[in-house]
Amino acid sequence: MDPLRIQGYRLTRQRRLVLETLRDSQEHLDAAAVFERVKAREPRISLATVYRSLALLKETGLVLEDRLGEGHGHFEAAQATPHYHFTCLGCGRVVELQAPRALEAVRELCAAQGLQATAISLHIRGYCIQCQSAETKGEQP
Amino acid sequence: MDPLRIQGYRLTRQRRLVLETLRDSQEHLDAAAVFERVKAREPRISLATVYRSLALLKETGLVLEDRLGEGHGHFEAAQATPHYHFTCLGCGRVVELQAPRALEAVRELCAAQGLQATAISLHIRGYCIQCQSAETKGEQP
DNA sequence: TTACCTGCAAAGGGTTTGCACTTTG
DNA sequence: CAAAGTGCAAACCCTTTGCAGGTAA
Numbered sequence: 001m002d003p004l005r006i007q008g009y010r011l012t013r014q015r016r017l018v019l020e021t022l023r024d025s026q027e028h029l030d031a032a033a034v035f036e037r038v039k040a041r042e043p044r045i046s047l048a049t050v051y052r053s054l055a056l057l058k059e060t061g062l063v064l065e066d067r068l069g070e071g072h073g074h075f076e077a078a079q080a081t082p083h084y085h086f087t088c089l090g091c092g093r094v095v096e097l098q099a100p101r102a103l104e105a106v107r108e109l110c111a112a113q114g115l116q117a118t119a120i121s122l123h124i125r126g127y128c129i130q131c132q133s134a135e136t137k138g139e140q141p
Numbered sequence: 142m143d144p145l146r147i148q149g150y151r152l153t154r155q156r157r158l159v160l161e162t163l164r165d166s167q168e169h170l171d172a173a174a175v176f177e178r179v180k181a182r183e184p185r186i187s188l189a190t191v192y193r194s195l196a197l198l199k200e201t202g203l204v205l206e207d208r209l210g211e212g213h214g215h216f217e218a219a220q221a222t223p224h225y226h227f228t229c230l231g232c233g234r235v236v237e238l239q240a241p242r243a244l245e246a247v248r249e250l251c252a253a254q255g256l257q258a259t260a261i262s263l264h265i266r267g268y269c270i271q272c273q274s275a276e277t278k279g280e281q282p
Numbered sequence: 283t284t285a286c287c288t289g290c291a292a293a294g295g296g297t298t299t300g301c302a303c304t305t306t307g
Numbered sequence: 308c309a310a311a312g313t314g315c316a317a318a319c320c321c322t323t324t325g326c327a328g329g330t331a332a
Contacts, residue, residue: 010306012312031296046314051297067208072296086256095256101246109240110265115227117267124251126258151331153287172321187289192322212297213321 006060014038014045018053019077022063028074028085028094066121068094084122090131097124147201155179155186159194160218163204169215169226169235207262209235225263231272238265 004011017038022029029037035050054075057063065073068087082103086095099122110117145152158179163170170178176191195216198204206214209228223244227236240263251258 010311012305014313044314048298048315049313052312055298065211067211070206070208073211086251086258089259095254097250097254099247099250102243102250105242105246106240106263106265109238109243110227110267113236113238114270114273115236115265115267116269116273117227117265118230119266121264121266122247123262123264124247124256124258125260125262126251126256128257129255132255132257151286153330155288185289189290189323190288193288196323 006057006062009056009060014042014049015053015056017042017045018050019057019062022075022077025076028066028068028076030072030074034075066123068123082120084124086124086126086128088128088131089125090127093128095128147198147203150197150201155183155190156194156197158183158186159191160198160203163216163218166217169207169209169217171213171215175216207264209264223261225265227265227267227269229269229272230266231268234269236269 004016006015009015018034021034021037025037027033031047031050031054034054035045035047038045038050054063054065058065058075062078063075064078065075066085068074068085081098083096083098086097087093088095102122103120106120107117145157147156150156159175162175162178166178168174172188172191172195175195176186176188179186179191195204195206199206199216203219204216205219206216207226209215209226222239224237224239227238228234229236243263244261247261248258
């Protein structure tokens with residue numbers, strides 16, 4: 001079985017489950033979360049296989065890794081339009097943003113310097129609306 | 142001694158050496174590299190102190206941490222104008238870029254969504270001029 | 283003296299790897 | 308059969324932490 005291949009690699013059940021898990025999720029999952037969810041459908045899978053699958057899927061471009069929390073990696077299925085992330089330092093929420101104008105500016109900048117950009121990552125930290133007001137209220141002495 | 146203070150913290154010899162090391166270096170050093178260099182001037186310093194100093198200096202805003210190599214952290218002394226990084230996937234070189242137009246676009250975007258941005262990080266990966274030609278040559282069959 | 287800071291060594295968390303076994307072409 | 312993929316456990320790397328000893332206000 002496994003007629004499907006991705007760039008020469010076999011699309012095994014484990015790899016497919018990892019990819020589907022990321023596609024089905026709207027969040028940015030870390031490896032442990034992917035493991036947990038895949039394990040519900042494939043109890044014998046190991047965390048090592050999840051990591052190996054993620055690495056492979058990243059290599060093929062089907063999956064992207066971001067370093068949101070500055071700590072460990074988070075993964076998401078690649079989408080047609082690239083998007084970027086805003087992390088709220090107050091509540092931890094991650095907002096996805098499209099930034100076509102910024103992207104365009106970056107592309108021009110690279111072109112002007114002769115740099116060939118293959119991946120652009122933009123990460124913004126700050127406070128979302130709710131946390132801005134919460135912060136104001138909370139920090140009054 | 143140590144009359145200088147940074148935001149209530151003592152500016153100890155160790156902390157000063159860590160900061161100076163980053164200011165003197167044009168590269169983006171990781172903790173181990175900082176440790177190595179500081180150790181040349183202060184052999185008794187420990188890696189733990191380097192990490193603690195870096196955390197403290199980050200907190201004061203004197204030092205910035207970037208996640209360039211996707212793996213461990215790299216540090217640099219904060220400068221007046223923010224800049225961003227292009228990492229060449231061929232040779233590993235890191236090019237610093239200023240991107241005022243992109244920055245402006247990001248700021249507008251956040252403002253439009255009511256997000257208060259406190260830190261913006263932009264990281265571009267790709268190939269520098271040299272590696273573009275090298276790649277072309279190298280990959281001819 | 284008290285509060286802050288350091289060194290050391292150990293622990294921690296996320297990720298990778300060696301190896302034997304299984305699956306696939 | 309050879310090659311690719313997996314599970315398990317151990318190893319690994321970077322980073323943080325507990326604690327006892329030091330340093331400074």
